[in-house]
Every structure is written in C-alpha cells, then in structure tokens.
Amino acid sequence: MTALDRADRRAAGPTPRADWRVWGPLAALLAVFYSAISVTNHLALRTTGYDLGIFEQAVRGYAEGGAPVSELRGPGFVLLGDHFHPILATLAPVYRLFPGAVTLLVAQAVLLAVSAIPVTRLSARRFGTGFGLCVGLAYGLSWGLLTTVDFDFHEIVFAVPMLAFALEKLVQERWSAAACWTVPLVLVKEELPLTVAAIGLYLVFRGQRRLGWAVTGFGAVSFAVIVLVLIPAFAPDGSYGQGDNLGGGGPLQLLSEAPGRLVTPPEKLVTVLVLLAPTALLALFSPMVLLAAPTLLWRFMSLKEAHWGIEHHYGAVLVPIVYFAFLQAMATRWPALRAEAVMRWRRVVAAVCVVSAAVSLTALLHGREWSPGERVATARELMALIPAGASVAAGNPLAPQLTGTHDVQLFPSYQGNVVDAEWVLADTLYNAWPLTPQEQAQELRLLQSSGYRTVREQDDYVLLRRGPG
Numbered sequence: 001m002t003a004l005d006r007a008d009r010r011a012a013g014p015t016p017r018a019d020w021r022v023w024g025p026l027a028a029l030l031a032v033f034y035s036a037i038s039v040t041n042h043l044a045l046r047t048t049g050y051d052l053g054i055f056e057q058a059v060r061g062y063a064e065g066g067a068p069v070s071e072l073r074g075p076g077f078v079l080l081g082d083h084f085h086p087i088l089a090t091l092a093p094v095y096r097l098f099p100g101a102v103t104l105l106v107a108q109a110v111l112l113a114v115s116a117i118p119v120t121r122l123s124a125r126r127f128g129t130g131f132g133l134c135v136g137l138a139y140g141l142s143w144g145l146l147t148t149v150d151f152d153f154h155e156i157v158f159a160v161p162m163l164a165f166a167l168e169k170l171v172q173e174r175w176s177a178a179a180c181w182t183v184p185l186v187l188v189k190e191e192l193p194l195t196v197a198a199i200g201l202y203l204v205f206r207g208q209r210r211l212g213w214a215v216t217g218f219g220a221v222s223f224a225v226i227v228l229v230l231i232p233a234f235a236p237d238g239s240y241g242q243g244d245n246l247g248g249g250g251p252l253q254l255l256s257e258a259p260g261r262l263v264t265p266p267e268k269l270v271t272v273l274v275l276l277a278p279t280a281l282l283a284l285f286s287p288m289v290l291l292a293a294p295t296l297l298w299r300f301m302s303l304k305e306a307h308w309g310i311e312h313h314y315g316a317v318l319v320p321i322v323y324f325a326f327l328q329a330m331a332t333r334w335p336a337l338r339a340e341a342v343m344r345w346r347r348v349v350a351a352v353c354v355v356s357a358a359v360s361l362t363a364l365l366h367g368r369e370w371s372p373g374e375r376v377a378t379a380r381e382l383m384a385l386i387p388a389g390a391s392v393a394a395g396n397p398l399a400p401q402l403t404g405t406h407d408v409q410l411f412p413s414y415q416g417n418v419v420d421a422e423w424v425l426a427d428t429l430y431n432a433w434p435l436t437p438q439e440q441a442q443e444l445r446l447l448q449s450s451g452y453r454t455v456r457e458q459d460d461y462v463l464l465r466r467g468p469g
Contacts, residue, residue, distance in 0.1 A: 019121055019124055019125060019129075019132075022120055022121070022124045022129050022132055022133060022136075023116065023117045023120035023121045023124070023132075023136060024117075026116060026120055026133065026136050026137065026140065027113045027114060027116050027117050027120075028113070030109075030112070030113040030116055030140040031109050031110050031112075031113035031114075032109075034108070034109030034112055034113060034145075034149045035105065035106050035109040035110075037146075037149050037150055037364070038105035038106075038108065038109060038149055038150075038153075039102055039105055039106070040370055041150065042101060042102060042105060042400065042401075043372055043376075044369070044371070044372040044373065044376060045372070045373075045376055045379060045397045045398065045401065046397070047101065047105075047152050047397070047400045048152055048396045048397055048399070048400060049072050049394065049395075049396045049397075049398075049399025049400055049403070049408070049410055050072065050396060050410075050433070051151075051152045051153065051154060052101055052104065052105075052152035052153050052400040052403075053070075053072050053101070053399040053400035053402075053403045053408060054070045054072050054073060054079065055088070055104060055152075055153050055154070055155070056100075056101045056104055056153075056400060056403040056404060057069065057070040057071065057072060057079075057403050057408070058070055058079045058085075058088055059088055059091045059092060059095050059103075059104060060095065060099070060403070060404065062088065062089045062091070062092040062095075063091075063092040063093075063095040063096045063099070067080075068080060068088060068089075071407055071408060071409050072399060072403075072408060072409065072410050074236070074415070074417050075417065077236065078234045080230070080231065080234040081231055081232075081233075081234030081235035081236065081241075082231075082235070082241065082242070083155070083189055083190060083231075083242065084189065084190040084226045084230060084231055085155035085187070085188060085189055086187050087155060087158045087184075087187040087188045088155055090158075091103070091104065091107055094107065099404050099405075100404040101153075101400045101401075101403065101404060104153040105153055107153075107157075108148075108149070108153050108154075108157045109149065111157045111158060111160065111161055112145055112148065112149065112157055112160055112161075112316075113140070114161045115139075115145075115160040115161040115163075115164040115320060116136050116139055116140045116164075117161075117164075118164045118165050118167070118168035119135060119136055119139045119164060119168075119320065119323050119324070119327075120132050120133065120135065120136030120139070121168070122168050122171060122172075122324075122327055123135040123136065123327055124136075126327065126330075126331055127330065127346060128346075130350070131346055131349075131350055134350040134353045134354055135323070135327070135350075135353055137353070137354070137357050138278050138353035138354065138356050138357045139319065139320075139323050140357075141356075141357035141360050141361050142278060142319045142323075142356070142357075142360060143274055143310055143315070143360045143363070144275065144310075144315030144316050144318060144319040145160075145316060145319055146360055146361070146363075146364045147310065147311055147312060147313065147315065147364075148312075148313040148315075148316040150364060151311075151312050151313055152400075154313045154316075155188055155189055156188065156189055156313055156316050156317060157313075157316065158187075158188045159185055159188040159189065159192055159316075159317050160316050160317060160319070160320060162181055162182070162184060162185055162188070163181075163182075163185070163195075163317060163320045163321065164320040164324070165181045166178045166179075166181035166182045166199065167288065167291075167320055167321065167324035168324065169181060170199070170202065170203075170206075170288065170324070170328075171288075171324055171327060171328050171331065173206075175203060175206075175208045175211055176211065178199070178203070179199075179203070179211055179214075179215050182196055182199045182200075182215060183196065183215070183218065186218075186219070186222040186223075186226070190223070190226045190227055190231060190240075190242075191223075191294065191295070191298050192317070193218075193219040193220070193222040193223035193226065194219065194223055194294035194298075195219070195291065195294050195295065195317070196215060196216075196218065196219030196222065197215070197216045197217075197218075197219030197220045197223070197294075198219075198290070198291050198293065198294050199215060199219075199291060200212045200213065200214070200215030200216030200217070200218070200219055201216055202287070202288065202290075202291060203215060203216075204216070205287065227240050227243070228240070245302040245303055245304045245307070246298075246301055246302060246303065247303055254301065258301065261300060261301050262297070262300045262301065265308070267308050267309050268300050268308050270309075270310070271299075271308065271309055271310050271315070272296070274310050275292075275315065275318055275319075275322055276322060277352075277356065278322075278352065278353060278356035278357075279322060279323065279325075279326035279349075279352075279353075280348065280349050280352040282326050282329045282330060282349065283322045283323070283325040283326040283329060284325075284329075285329035285333060286325035286326070286328040286329040286332070287325075288321065288324060288325040288328050289321065289322065289325035291321045291325075292318050292321045292322065295314075295317055295318055296318070299314055330349070374459075375429075375459045375460070375461070378458050378459040378461055379398060379401075379425075379427070379459075379461055380401075381458075382425060382456060382458070382461055382463045383398070383401060383402060383425065385455065385456070385463060386402070386406065386423050386425070386463075388405045388406065389405070389406065389407070390406055390407070390421075390422050390423055391406065391407040391408075391409070391421035391422045391423065392406050392407070392408055392409070392421050392422070392423040392424065392425060393408075393409040393410065393411035393419045393420075393421040393423070393424045393425070394408055394409075394410070394411055394424075394425045394426075395410075395411055395412075395425065395426050395427045395430055396410065396430065396432070396433055396434070397427060397430055398425050398426075398427060402425075407421070408421075409421050410434075411424055411425070411426055411443075412426075412434060412435045412439065412440050412443045413443065414434045414435075419443070419447065421466075422465065422466050422467075423463070423464065423465050423466075424444075424447060424452060424462075424463070424464040424465075425461065425462070425463050425464075426440065426444060426461065426462045426464075427460065427461055428440065428441065428444075428460045428461070428462060429460045444462060444464070447464060448464065451466055451467070452464040452465065452466050452467075453465060453466075453467065
C-alpha cells in the first residue's frame with residue numbers, strides 16, 4: 001500500500017467503506033435521472049434508428065446466439081465491420097431477460113452513473129465530503145455526459161467507468177490496478193487502444209517502465225490489429241471505412257495539414273474550453289490531462305463536422321480524464337499553500353463546479369417536453385398493425401421502436417440499400433435525415449407504383465404493405 005493509499009484510508013475514517021454514503025446516493029440519483037432523460041426521449045419518438053436501433057439489433061444478435069448483424073446498416077451487415085465493439089456482447093444476458101431498446105438506455109444510464117463513484121469517492125476522501133459532493137455533481141451533470149444520455153445509446157459508455165476507475169488508481173499510485181482497468185478498453189471501440197497506449201506512457205513517465213511499456217505496446221498492437229485486420233475482415237468491402245473521415249491523403253499529408261485542422265474552425269477551441277472550464281482550468285496543471293490527446297486528435301483531424309463540437313456522445317470519454325487531472329492537480333499543488341489559501345481556493349473551485357453543473361442542466365432541460373406529442377399515439381397505432389417478426393422499413397425516428405420485435409430496415413433507402421421489406425412505415429414530416437421530404441415522398445410514390453399498397457395514412461404517417469390491393 002502506498003503513502004497515498006494510507007492517506008486515503010485515514011481520510012475515509014475508521015471504516016474504509018464509510019464514504020459510500022457520499023457516492024452511493026449520488027450515483028443512484030444520476031442513474032435515475034439519466035434513465036428518465038433517455039427513456040422519455042424514446043417514448044416520445046425522439047430516439048433514432050441511427051444509432052439506437054442499430055445497437056439494439058447488434059445486442060439482439062448476440063442475445064440470440066448469433067453475430068451482431070444490423071439490417072439498418074445494410075443486408076446482413078455485421079457491425080464489427082464498422083466499429084470494433086465486442087464489449088456489447090456483455091449486454092446479451094440482460095437483453096434476453098428484458099428485450100427492447102429501453103434495456104440499452106437503462107444500461108447506459110447505469111454505466112455512466114457508476115463512473116461518478118470513483119470521482120466522488122476520491123475527491124471526498126482528499127478534500128472533504130462537501131467538496132466531494134460538489135465535484136461528483138459537477139461531473140455527473142457535465143455537458144459531455146448529459147449530451148451522451150440525450151442522444152440514443154453508444155458503446156462508448158462502457159469506456160467511461162473503466163477510465164474513471166483506472167484514473168482513480170493512477171492518482172492513488174496503484175499502478176497494477178490501473179493497468180487492469182485500462183486494458184479492457186480495447187474491447188470498447190477501435191480508437192481507444194490509443195488511449196490505452198497513452199496511459200502506458202503515463203506509467204512510464206511515473207517511473208513504472210516495465211508495466212508502462214507493456215501497456216503501451218499492448219495498446220499500439222491492438223490498434224493495428226483491430227484497424228488493419230479485424231474490422232476489414234468483417235467489412236463488406238474489406239477495409240476500415242471510418243478511416244475515410246481523415247481524408248484520402250497519406251500520413252505525410254495528414255501531418256502537413258494537422259496544424260490547420262486542429263485549430264480551425266474555432267468550434268474546436270470552444271470544445272476544449274467547455275471541457276476544461278468546469279474545473280476552473282486546474283486540469284491543465286496535471287500531466288494526466290494529456291491522456292485526452294488521442295481522442296481530441298482523431299476528432300479534430302476528422303473531416304466530419306459532428307466530431308468537432310460539444311454535441312452528441314464524443315466527449316464522454318474525455319470527462320473522467322479532465323476531472324481526475326483536476327483532482328491530481330489539486331492534490332499536488334494545494335499542500336504547498338497556506339491553510340487559509342487552501343480553504344479559499346476550495347470554496348472557489350466548489351462554486352465553479354456547482355455553477356457548471358447548473359449551466360449544463362439548464363441547457364439540457366430548457367424547452368424540453370416530457371410528455372409524448374399528439375402524433376405519438378397515432379404512430380403506435382400504426383406500428384401495432386405490423387405483425388411481430390415481420391420485416392419493416394421504417395423512418396429514422398420510428399425504427400428503434402420496432403427493432404426489438406421486427407426485422408427492421410431504414411426508410412428511405414440509404415447508402416445504396418434497397419427497401420424490400422414487407423411493410424413500410426414513414427413519417428412524412430420528418431426531414432432531418434437521410435433524405436429531404438421531397439425525396440422521401442418520391443420514394444414512397446415509387447414503392448406504391450411497384451407493388452406496395454397503402455394500409456393507412458394518418459397524421460402524416462404512411463403505412464404501406466407489399467402485395468395486392
């Protein structure tokens with residue numbers, strides 16, 4: 001046991017588990033709150049086939065003893081040929097007991113809430129219960145986690161608690177435990193082996209050379225094998241398609257373009273500021289903050305605009321890195337200050353944490369409607385007309401309502417996939433993606449002229465079925 005561990009044990013009091021009263025209720029409340037946000041979205045048809053429906057099809061495939069196939073991505077498309085996330089198979093036993101998209105959303109809520117435990121625990125042990133609650137609350141209501149909860153389900157949520165526990169062990173100098181929490185990250189998504197390698201380098205920096213180089217080598221080799229061998233083996237065209245987000249140039253061209261891509265447009269700098277601001281920028285005073293570099297590099301080098309900003313789920317893995325860098329910076333710098341200065345800074349930082357949580361929560365809840373709209377009942381009536389087990393092509397907001405009980409394709413056709421399901425359910429008012437309302441209407445007319453008949457048309461929903469009138 002290190003000196004830091006003994007200090008944590010003393011700060012926790014005579015009973016090492018006594019501080020569960022701090023982090024336990026907070027994690028439980030976050031799980032309930034996250035679930036309420038996600039499940040409400042789903043019941044109000046605010047979730048989508050891309051991505052919730054796709055992930056449910058993958059987990060359903062595992063639960064049925066097969067491959068993670070997603071018909072929404074394409075006929076017989078094995079999702080491991082798009083992204084590498086075998087960790088999804090761990091949801092299969094739960095999904096068999098509780099089949100449906102809600103299972104994925106609740107699992108996501110629990111995983112993210114669990115990640116608040118080590119953040120709250122460490123900050124409470126080091127700096128007091130009140131401060132620990134402020135930090136835990138700010139972490140749990142950070143923008144990166146709230147936007148993840150508010151946008152469907154994604155495999156990246158498995159990485160958030162793994163990283164949080166790994167980083168807690170790094171701060172406590174429990175090097176082997178940190179490595180054990182780090183290594184499974186390679187099973188979550190293909191870019192995370194780079195974060196594994198970065199954590200290995202951090203271990204080397206902290207003097208743990210043998211362990212550090214082993215972790216770094218494991219991360220680097222895993223990344224190469226996943227991107228160059230495993231994903232292409234499952235991909236229909238035998239390549240790693242997501243690599244196209246970096247552009248068609250080679251390594252030298254990427255290096256030459258890197259300075260410009262990393263700082264423009266200014267939206268990327270805003271992302272960094274939003275990430276660091278809740279910690280009063282103190283995270284910058286810890287070398288641990290550099291563990292965010294792999295994720296920020298691939299995001300900012302990407303040509304896909306969705307990767308640059310603060311929306312969606314892309315910032316989730318960065319939140320624990322920033323908060324533990326913040327806690328480490330305080331632990332190493334505050335002892336050098338006088339007691340009165342420490343108390344003053346503690347109040348300032350706690351206030352910043354509370355304000356950041358309030359801002360994020362207000363932004364999320366502003367204008368939110370908790371009850372389903374009037375058209376939702378109509379959509380569910382039409383969905384009830386489709387027999388369980390039948391094939392159906394559904395619009396993006398309708399698809400995840402059906403993926404648990406039907407074979408679901410995407411309507412309108414996308415990326416060259418042909419709509420050939422027995423049933424088609426379209427929302428003619430939905431114009432966000434993948435086609436314009438005019439293009440969607442044209443595809444509906446083509447289906448009607450090629451053997452599909454209209455079963456019902458109500459509240460701008462259209463239900464078609466293939467066969468004679």
